[in-house]
Amino acid sequence: MNLTDFFHSAGLGMATGLALIVAIGAQNAFVLRQGIRGEHIVPVVAVCALSDAVLIAAGVLGTGALMTAAPDAVVVLRYVGAAFLVTYGVMAARRALRPQSLKSEGPAHDGAKRSLTAAVTTVLALTWLNPHVYxxxxxxGSIASAQGTQLQWWFGAGAMLGSIVWFASLGFGARYLRGFFARPLSWRFLDGGIAVTMVALGTGLALGA
Structure with a gap:
């Protein structure tokens, strides 16, 4: 086994991790919205990346297989996560339907600034209450274990790096869209899209999709 094997395993981990997280979902939609608003980007990105690091490490250690073997826990998470997603979707729909909350003053653009505690709590819930993440x-975890004991942590490190790169790009890159979102109508479209996404995800979870 040589250095090329280690880098190949890390690259595979990064590609696999990105394939799983680079999709339109509740967590990504929230990070994008925070990035556009310019609110608490560093802590939100850090929470997402650190949460993923913990989950990936758990998967490499075999906790992922344990979750698969405990279907009751996944069922509970599914319904709790579904309720949270639908509630968040309804809140986004209300923002889209209320023009007074779509002001273009300051970095937030669309009304009252979300507190740091609220932002962190929301992103934690969107991350940890999503049963799909498990x-x-x-x-x-299964792919990592297939790499062998010498390479599985390189695979995990690659997946963690992919998570960091993705969330940093999403959170800090969203500022380039601020010009477009300076218009209230753009915020209506964004919040409308988030509402549809959240409710669809929540309904899918509740129905076991």
Whole structure:
């Protein structure tokens, strides 16, 4: 086994991790919105990356397989996560329908600034109450174990790096869209899209999709 094997395993981990997280979902939608608003980007990105690091490490250690073997826990998470997503979707729909909350003053653009505690609590819930994340971690864990004991942590490190790169790009890159979102109508479209996404995800979870 040589250095090329280690880098290949890390690259595979990064590609696999990105394939699982680079998709339109509740967590990504929230990070994008915070990035556009310019609110608490560093802590939100850090929470996402650190949460992923913990989950990926758990998957490499075999916790993902344990979650797969405990279907009752996944069922509970599914309904709690579904309720949270639908509630968040309804809140986004209300923002889209209320023009008074779509002001273009200051970095937030659309009304009252979200507190740091609220932002961190929301992103934690969107991350940890999503049962799909545990299925993804089970998948990552199984792929990591297939790499062998010498390479599985290189695979995990690659997946963690992919998570950091993605969330940093999403959070800090969103500022380039601020010109477009200076218009209230743009915020209506964004919040409308988030509402549809959240409610669809929540309904899918509740129905077991």
């Amino acid at each position: 299925l993804d971690i089970a998948l990552l």
